[in-house]
Amino acid sequence: MGRKWNNIKEKKASKDKNTSRIYAKFGREIYVAAKQGEPDPESNQALKFVLERAKTYNVPKHIIDRAIEKAKGGSDENYDELRYEG
Structure with missing residues (x-):
């Protein structure tokens, strides 16, 4: 392949x-x-705010739906919100 293809591949x-x-x-x-x-985003303001931000970044709907379904399912994974000050 030529250099042109390598440039395209690197950008992609x-x-x-x-x-x-x-x-x-x-x-x-x-x-x-x-x-x-x-x-439900209508009753959860934090979720509604995150969904609005995700839509500004053009996050696909299937990723949003998968994350909500995963939270409904009650899996064993536990993500905590942390804030670091530096």
Whole structure:
């Protein structure tokens, strides 16, 4: 393959890495918000706020739905919200 293809491949890999990181971050945030309160965004303000932010980053609906369903299911995973001050 030529250098042109390598340039395209490098740009695509970089972009894919960033988008997957963003999707994973919002998946965890949605899971935590749904787990702490109701999985319904109308009754859970924290979840509603996270969903609005996720939509601004164009997070796919299947990722949002999967995180909410995972929180409803009551799996053994436990994500806690932490804040570090530095």
